Amino acid sequence: MSIAVSPRRVARSELAKFESLRSSWITLGLALLFLVGFGVIAAFQGRSGIDAPGSEGATGYSMALFGVTFALIAIGVLGVLTSSAEYTTGMIRSTLAAVPRRLPVLWAKASVYGVIAFLAGLAGAVVAFLATSAVLSGTSGAVSLSDDGVVRGLLGAGAYLGLVGVIGVALGVLLRSTAGGISALVGTFLLVPGLMSLLPDSWSDAITPYLPSNAGASIYALTSSDGSLSAGAGLLVLLAWTAAVLAGAAYRLKRADA
Amino acid sequence: MIEARELTKTYGEKTAVDGLTFTVRPGAVTGFLGPNGAGKSTTMRMIVGLDRPTSGTVTVNGRPYADHPAPLREIGALLEAKAIHPGRSAFDHLMALAHTHGISRHRVEEVIEMTGLAQVARKRAGAFSLGMGQRLGIAAALLGDPETLMLDEPVNGLDPDGVLWIRNLLTGLAAEGRTVFLSSHLMSEMALVADHLIVVGRGRILADTTVEQLVREAGGDTVLVATADPVRLRSLLAGPGVEVTGRPGSEQLMVTGRTAREIGFTAAEHGIPLFELTKHEVSLEEAFMNLTHDAVEYVASAA
Numbered sequence: 375m376s377i378a379v380s381p382r383r384v385a386r387s388e389l390a391k392f393e394s395l396r397s398s399w400i401t402l403g404l405a406l407l408f409l410v411g412f413g414v415i416a417a418f419q420g421r422s423g424i425d426a427p428g429s430e431g432a433t434g435y436s437m438a439l440f441g442v443t444f445a446l447i448a449i450g451v452l453g454v455l456t457s458s459a460e461y462t463t464g465m466i467r468s469t470l471a472a473v474p475r476r477l478p479v480l481w482a483k484a485s486v487y488g489v490i491a492f493l494a495g496l497a498g499a500v501v502a503f504l505a506t507s508a509v510l511s512g513t514s515g516a517v518s519l520s521d522d523g524v525v526r527g528l529l530g531a532g533a534y535l536g537l538v539g540v541i542g543v544a545l546g547v548l549l550r551s552t553a554g555g556i557s558a559l560v561g562t563f564l565l566v567p568g569l570m571s572l573l574p575d576s577w578s579d580a581i582t583p584y585l586p587s588n589a590g591a592s593i594y595a596l597t598s599s600d601g602s603l604s605a606g607a608g609l610l611v612l613l614a615w616t617a618a619v620l621a622g623a624a625y626r627l628k629r630a631d632a
Numbered sequence: 633m634i635e636a637r638e639l640t641k642t643y644g645e646k647t648a649v650d651g652l653t654f655t656v657r658p659g660a661v662t663g664f665l666g667p668n669g670a671g672k673s674t675t676m677r678m679i680v681g682l683d684r685p686t687s688g689t690v691t692v693n694g695r696p697y698a699d700h701p702a703p704l705r706e707i708g709a710l711l712e713a714k715a716i717h718p719g720r721s722a723f724d725h726l727m728a729l730a731h732t733h734g735i736s737r738h739r740v741e742e743v744i745e746m747t748g749l750a751q752v753a754r755k756r757a758g759a760f761s762l763g764m765g766q767r768l769g770i771a772a773a774l775l776g777d778p779e780t781l782m783l784d785e786p787v788n789g790l791d792p793d794g795v796l797w798i799r800n801l802l803t804g805l806a807a808e809g810r811t812v813f814l815s816s817h818l819m820s821e822m823a824l825v826a827d828h829l830i831v832v833g834r835g836r837i838l839a840d841t842t843v844e845q846l847v848r849e850a851g852g853d854t855v856l857v858a859t860a861d862p863v864r865l866r867s868l869l870a871g872p873g874v875e876v877t878g879r880p881g882s883e884q885l886m887v888t889g890r891t892a893r894e895i896g897f898t899a900a901e902h903g904i905p906l907f908e909l910t911k912h913e914v915s916l917e918e919a920f921m922n923l924t925h926d927a928v929e930y931v932a933s934a935a
Contacts, residue, residue, distance in 0.1 A: 377776065378701040387731035394724035395717070459717060467682055468725075468772060469713040474681040474698035503912045574894045631683040 379442065381523070384473055385482040392456065395627050401455070405448035405535075406498045412441030413502035417509040417511035422463070431499035432560060434517035435524060435596050438499075442531055442594065446538045446563060453542020456487050460549040470632045480547055480627055485539045492537025496532030498595075503528060507508045523596050528592035530605055535538060538590070544616070547623035563587045586615045633658050634679055634707075634780065634813060638688035641674050641835075648674045651688065656813045660777070661806045663826030664815040667924050671835040672815040673711070676784050679739050680709050686859055692780070704776025710769040718758025720767050722749050725757055726775060735775055747771040748797075763794040763921050770801070782809040787821055818892035819920040833924040844927040846919050855887045857895055858908035867896065883907065 387592040392398050416437040446619050460466040473479050503524070507517045519525060538559075560561030565586050570578045582588055592598060603611060634656035641649040656662045664672050675724055677683040679690050681697045689696070690705050700706050702779040716725055726740045744753045747767040752760070757768060766786065773781055781802075787795045803823050806812050816822050822829065831839040831846070839846060847853075859865050862885050866876050874889035887895060892911050899906050 376702075377735055378704065379732055380734070382735050384732050387728050387864060389716075390724065390728045390731050391720070394721070394728065395719050397719060456798045464712060464714040465717045468729060470682055471680050471709050471711070471715075472704055474703050476698075573774050576817055629684075631677075 379478070379625040381471055381478050383480065384478045385486050387472075388479070388482040388486045392490065396480055397455065398452065399619075401448055401452040402494055405452070405494060406501075408444035408448055408612060409441040409495070409498035410502045410505060412444055414505050415439045416440035417506040417563075418595050420515065421510060421513055432514040433596065434522075435503070435512045435527065437510070437515070438503040438517070439531055439594060440525075441502060442499070442534070442591075444563075445495065446535055446590075447560065449495065450538045450559040450563065451556050453487055453491065453539040454546040455542075455552060455557060456490045457543050458555045459548030461546075461554055466632050476627050476632075477624055479590050480544075480620070480624055483547075487543050488536045488540040492532045492536030495535025495614055496529065498535075499528045499531040522591040526605070527594045527596050530609070531596045533609060534590040534593050534612065535584060537612050540616050541586070544619040544623040547627050548619065550626075563590075584611055586612055589615070633694075633811065634653075634690065634692055636675070636679075636688070639675065639678060639685055639809040641671070641678060641683060642686045643904050647687075649678070649834055651777075652832070652835070652837055653836060654830050654840055655832075656811060657828065658781070658811045658825045659806075659809050661802060661812040661814070661825050662828045662830060663818060663822035664813060664830050664832070665817070665822055665920065666832035666838075667814075667817055669834075670817075670832045670924075672817075672832060675832075676709070676711060676782055676813075676815065679715045679782065680707060682711070682925065692728055697812055701774065704735070705778055706727070706776075707782050707842070708773030708778035709781075710766070710773045710786060710926060712769075712784065714765070715772075716757045716765065716768060718756060718759055721754050722757050722760075722771070723753040725768065726771060730775055732806055733776060738771060738776065741796045743771040743774045744773065762789050763791060766794065766798075770798075776809075780813065781805055783812075783814040785817070787816070787818075795821075811835050817859060819916045823916045831920065831923055838923045843916065846923075847913070849919075853888060855890065855892045855895055856908065856910040856912045856914045857885045857887060857899075857906060858883045859885065860907070861904045864902070865895075865899060867901060868898050868904075886912070 378496065400428045417434065420437050460469060468477055470476055481622040494595040503519070510516050540558055542555065545558050547567065549555045549558060563586060567582070567585055570582050573581070581600060583601060589603055589611035593605050595602065595605065636654050639649055652675060665790050666672050674683060677851070678685050679692065679697060679858065697703055697707065700911040704901050711779065715916060723744065726743065727737065730740050744750055747770055749764070749767055749771060752849070760768065773783070790798065803811055824842065829839065829841055829843060829846060830837065857865065862878055862883060866878070866885060869876055869887060870891055874887070876885055876887050878885040892909050896906070896909055
C-alpha cells in the first residue's frame with residue numbers, strides 16, 4: 375500500500391494517540407467506577423425505603439443509572455483533554471503538519487472518541503444495571519433486562535455518554551484550552567439547568583426540555599414524563615447540539631492559525 | 633523545491649513577514665538567516681500550512697503543502713522542539729504520526745535507530761533533555777523519507793555533541809541529494825553547512841546569495857598595509873578594480889582588489905619597506921551584522 379493520508383488512517387492515528395496515554399485509561403476507569411459505584415450505592419440506599427408507600431417512582435432502573443451524571447463529567451472532561459492537550463502541549467503542530475487539511479483530524483478524533491465513550495458508557499450502564507438488579511432482587515423495585523424498554527434505555531445511556539464525549543472533543547478544539555473546555559462542559563451540563571429557575575415559568579418550561587442535559591436525560595429515561603422529550607426527540611436535540619459545537623470547532627480549526 | 637511569492641503575514645498592526653519572494657532549490661542546503669523576530673519561524677509555519685498567509689502564496693514542489701496526498705513525503709519539518717505530548721513515549725509519538733500516512737512500524741524503528749533514540753524510545757518524551765527532544769523532532773521529520781527537510785533553529789540550545797551530530801546529519805542528507813532548508817540566527821553555524829543563504833530582517837529579504845558572495849559584498853578580502861612610503865605605494869598599486877584608502881599622514885593603507893602577495897612583490901620591486909601586510913577578512917558574522925544593522929536603520933528612518 376502506498377503512503378498517503380486517508381480518513382481511516384487518521385482515525386487509526388487518533389486511536390493510537392488515545393491508547394498511548396495513561397490518563398485516557400485512568401479517566402475512563404473513573405467514569406466506569408462512577409457509573410457502577412453510584413448505581414450500586416443508590417440501590418443499597420434505596421432498598422430499605424423502596425417498599426414504603428409513595429416511592430413507586432424510584433424504580434430500580436433510575437437507581438441503576440444514578441451515576442450517569444457523574445460519569446458524563448469524567449467522559450466529557452476526557453473528551454476535552456483529548457483535543458485541548460494537543461494545543462497545550464504543542465502536539466497540534468505535529469498533528470497538523472502530518473494532516474494539513476486539518477478537518478480529517480477533527481472528524482477522526484470525534485468519531486474515535488465518540489465510539490469509545492459510547493462503548494464505555496454502554497458497558498458501564500449494563501454492569502450498573504445488573505449489579506443494581508442483584509441488590510434489589512426480592513424487593514418491589516426488582517428489575518430485569520427483559521423489562522420493557524430497559525435495553526433501549528441502556529443503549530440510550532451509552533448514546534448520551536458517547537455524544538457528551540464528542541461534545542467534549544469539539545469544545546477542546548473550539549476553545550483550545552483545558553480549563554476553558556472543562557468549564558464550558560460543566561457549566562452546560564450542571565449549572566445551566568439550575569439557572570432555568572431564574573426565568574419566568576412559561577419560558578423555563580418551554581426551554582428546559584431542549585437543554586443538552588435534559589435532552590440527554592430523556593434519551594435513557596424509561597418512560598417520558600410530562601415536560602420532557604421522548605427518547606427519540608431527545609436524541610435528535612442532543613445530536614443537533616453536538617453538530618453545532620462540532621461546526622464551531624471545525625470553523626476555528628480550519629480558519630485559525632495553529 | 634519551495635517557492636514563496638510575495639509572502640506576507642501580519643498580526644494586527646505588526647507585520648511579521650513582509651512580501652518575501654524566494655526559492656529554495658532542490659538538492660542543496662539553503663540557510664535562512666536573520667536575527668530573532670525576523671519572521672523566519674512564521675515563514676516556515678506558512679510553508680507547511682500551520683499559519684495562513686495574509687497575502688501571497690507558497691508552494692512545495694509546485695502545489696500548496698496541504699494539496700499533497702502524502703505531505704510527510706514532501707517536507708519533513710522540525711519547527712519547535714516542543715511539538716510533542718509529554719505523556720507519550722517517543723515510539724508512540726512517532727507511531728501516531730506514522731499511522732496518518734500508513735507508514736510502517738519498520739520505518740518508525742528505522743528513524744529511531746538513525747537518530748540514536750533506541751535506548752529511550754519507550755520512555756515518556758516529557759522526561760527528555762533538550763537534545764533528546766530535538767532528536768525526536770528530527771526523527772519525526774524523517775518519518776516520511778521526505779525530499780525536503782525543513783528545520784527551524786535545529787542547533788538552538790544544543791551542546792557541542794548535539795550540534796556536531798546535527799551538522800553531520802544535514803551534510804549527509806544533502807549528499808543524498810535532498811533539499812535542506814534550515815534557519816538560524818547564527819551566521820557561523822550556517823557558514824559550515826549552507827550552500828545558499830537567504831538573509832532576512834524585519835520580515836524582508838536582505839540578501840539571497842551564496843556565502844562567498846555575501847562576504848565579498850560586505851567588503852571582504854581587504855589587505856592592510858603599513859609602509860614607510862604610503863604615497864608612492866598607493867600610486868604603484870593603482871589600477872582598474874583596485875581601491876586604496878588611507879588617512880593622510882598615516883602609514884596604513886587598506887587595499888582591495890590586490891592580494892597580499894601582489895602587494896608584497898610590488899613593494900619589493902620598488903624597494904619600499906613594509907612594516908605590516910595583513911589579509912583582513914570580513915567574517916561572516918560581521919557581514920551578517922552589517923546587513924541586518926542596515927535593515928534596522930532603514931526601517932527606523934522610514935517610519
